[in-house]
Structures are given as C-alpha cells and as structure tokens.
C-alpha cells in the first residue's frame with residue numbers, strides 16, 4: 001500500500017483523498033489552516049455541467065475593462081507590478097479566442113458530466129451525508145444585450161448535448177411561486193444541481209477520518225525532499241513525513257507549492273464573497289445567476305446564500321465591503337420582495353477561486369516529476385469538478401487508464 005500525501009484540504013484535496021482511499025492507498029491530507037476556512041466551504045454550491053464555456057472567451061477582456069471602472073462592480077483586477085500577473089494576463093489574452101472556446105467545450109462538458117455522475121453516486125452510496133438537489137440552474141437577465149448573449153449560449157449548450165431552455169419572464173415567475181422575479185427572461189439548465197458545500201466538506205472529512213485517512217490541519221507544507229524526479233518526503237514545521245506520492249491541491253496557493261518542486265504554474269486567485277440570509281424557507285427554489293450583476297442566489301436548507309464578484313487579487317484575502325455592497329444592491333433588481341440588509345463584515349465569507357489563465361484546470365503529472373500529481377486551477381467550478389478530479393487523480397497517480405482523456409489539462413501546457 002502506497003502512502004500518498006495531499007497538500008490542501010479543499011474540495012479537490014478531499015475528493016482526491018476519498019478516491020485514493022477507495023483504491024487502497026494510505027492517505028494523509030495536509031492543510032495550512034483549518035479545513036472550514038478554505039474556498040471550498042462558503043461558495044455558491046452550484047454543480048454546473050452548464051458551464052462549458054471557459055472564462056477565457058472572446059469579449060471577456062472588454063467586459064472586464066468596463067466593469068473595472070466601478071467600485072461596486074463584479075469584476076476587478078488589482079493593479080500590481082507583478083511578473084506573474086502580467087504572464088497570466090498575457091496567457092488569458094492569447095486564449096480568449098473562438099478556437100480555444102471550441103476546443104474547451106467538449107473537455108469541460110465531459111469532466112462536468114463525469115463529476116455529476118460521481119456526485120449522484122456519493123449522494124446515495126451511504127458514505128456521506130449531504131443534501132443533493134437537482135432543480136437545475138436559472139441564468140436570469142434583465143437586458144436585451146444579455147438576452148442575445150444567452151440565446152447564443154443556449155444554442156452552444158444544446159449543440160454540445162447540455163439541455164438549455166430559453167424562458168420568458170412569466171415562465172420564470174411560474175418556477176418561483178413564493179417570490180416576485182423581475183426579469184426579462186432567462187435560461188434554465190435542468191441538468192444542473194446544488195449542494196451546501198460546507199455540509200459536503202464536513203461530511204467528507206468525517207468519512208475520511210473514520211476510515212483512517214489522516215487529516216492534519218494547521219500543518220503547512222513548507223518543502224519537499226527529492227531523489228531525482230521522485231519526491232520522498234514532505235516537509236512541515238512539525239517535522240518531515242515520508243511519502244510514496246504527492247498530490248498538489250493547494251487552490252490559489254498551488255503555484256507557491258509547485259515552485260518548491262521546480263514546477264511553474266500560472267494562476268491567480270479570483271476573490272469572491274458570500275453571505276447567508278437565514279430562515280427564509282424556500283423563498284427562492286431554483287439556484288440562479290443574476291447575469292448582469294454576476295451575483296448568485298442558492299437555496300441551502302432553510303437559508304438562502306448570495307455570492308459574487310471576481311477580484312483578481314493574487315492571494316490577498318482582505319474583504320472589500322464595497323464589492324459586497326455591489327452584491328447586496330443587485331439582489332432587489334431581480335428579486336424585488338427579498339429584503340437584504342448590508343451584512344456585517346464578520347459574517348461575510350471570502351474565498352479565492354484558483355484561476356488558470358485559459359479557464360481549464362490543471363490535472364495530471366508534471367513531466368519533470370514521476371510521483372507528483374497536480375490538481376488545481378478549477379476557477380469558478382472547483383466544487384462541481386471536485387469528484388471527477390479526485391477520481392482522475394487516483395487513476396493518474398498509479399498510471400491507470402483514466403476515466404477520460406486529460407491531455408487538455410496537462411500542468412506543463414504553457
């Protein structure tokens with residue numbers, strides 16, 4: 001039995017631990033903080049096979065420039081004289097092309113559909129306890145510009161085999177009988193689903209601990225010992241740990257971890273915020289993205305979670321309440337009857353989406369190392385893609401035939 005050390009206890013690290021354990025490995029997960037603090041905990045909880053178009057797409061740069069002018073806008077790049085940010089921006093620009101979008105659609109679709117199938121299995125196989133809801137996803141819009149963009153997106157999705165239905169305002173209202181929805185229309189993706197990510201993460205941790213997987217919190221990985229292309233020890237301030245294989249699932253911090261092994265990963269943290277409206281019952285039934293505002297609403301049990309913004313900010317974790325105000329102000333434009341007060345700063349959650357420049361994750365071995373798998377860079381879809389990534393990691397580490405072709409996700413692709 002090989003001992004695999006996983007650096008990072010977010011959804012990707014924990015799903016990797018789950019499938020590695022299932023395939024008979026001894027597993028230790030290292031996290032620099034407590035598991036409940038990461039990006040995987042307070043996100044919008046959407047499982048999105050609908051998201052087949054990568055963030056690097058034509059028109060995105062112009063849109064981003066317009067949004068950057070407003071302090072409450074949903075997108076922002078913190079200006080910094082930083083070589084890594086400049087390289088990331090250049091790679092993003094190079095990949096924002098129709099050709100890249102066309103090549104990415106089938107691979108993102110296959111990865112998402114694999115993940116959804118694994119989620120469906122996890123929801124019923126008895127290992128975990130979390131609420132799995134298949135009510136789809138609504139992309140709501142108020143403007144004709146968004147309507148045209150969405151009609152095109154729905155066509156692309158349907159052509160790729162992902163069902164998308166264009167609905168008018170009344171049809172959307174009929175889906176939400178308990179609250180008014182003030183929109184021009186929307187797309188309904190019936191194949192999407194949602195979970196409470198915190199509940200899922202807690203359940204994974206509890207299952208793994210019961211099954212002899214070691215979860216070491218507040219245990220930062222500070223380096224590695226290598227023999228040639230083979231990593232033999234993981235270094236931590238509390239002492240080294242001997243390993244036969246390593247998974248780097250450090251989210252937005254992965255480039256710092258990979259650098260210690262001589263691997264360059266281009267990545268930026270895309271900071272976002274969320275907060276909960278408590279005890280509102282099922283006011284909103286179907287998770288929604290409020291398109292022009294780039295904010296989301298997800299029912300979670302008796303509560304409703306709002307989330308949004310993408311600030312390209314490295315690994316800066318400070319909370320900018322102006323951006324949170326932007327989310328708050330946008331909600332009533334779509335749901336006029338929901339009263340949302342500005343949340344107190346200490347009730348706002350923030351997380352860093354690990355954003356690769358081409359919008360595809362990094363999954364696979366670096367060609368310079370024979371027992372290290374990188375599993376990161378999932379951007380806005382890390383929760384959705386967690387199970388599929390974990391399964392692929394468990395296959396790649398032992399060079400088994402993998403569940404799908406992962407050459408597009410090669411960590412050394414730039």
Ligand SMILES: Cc1cc2nc3c(=O)[nH]c(=O)nc-3n(C[C@H](O)[C@H](O)[C@H](O)COP(=O)(O)OP(=O)(O)OC[C@H]3O[C@@H](n4cnc5c(N)ncnc54)[C@H](O)[C@@H]3O)c2cc1C
Pocket residue numbers: 007008009010011012013030031032033034035037038039040041042043044045046047048219220221222249250251252253254257270271272273274307308350351352353354375376377378379380381382383384385
């Ligand atoms: C506002 C918001 C809403 C979102 N909504 C959704 C959604 O609806 N659906 C979806 O699919 N995705 C969503 N996402 C994206 C998703 O949350 C992320 O893609 C995902 O959580 C990334 O998971 P991860 O495991 O790669 O990284 P993380 O969850 O960040 O985990 C990485 C872990 O590595 C640890 N680490 C880092 N360095 C070290 C080190 N040196 N030693 C030890 N540990 C280390 C960190 O402490 C961290 O816990 C959202 C994100 C945000 C911010």
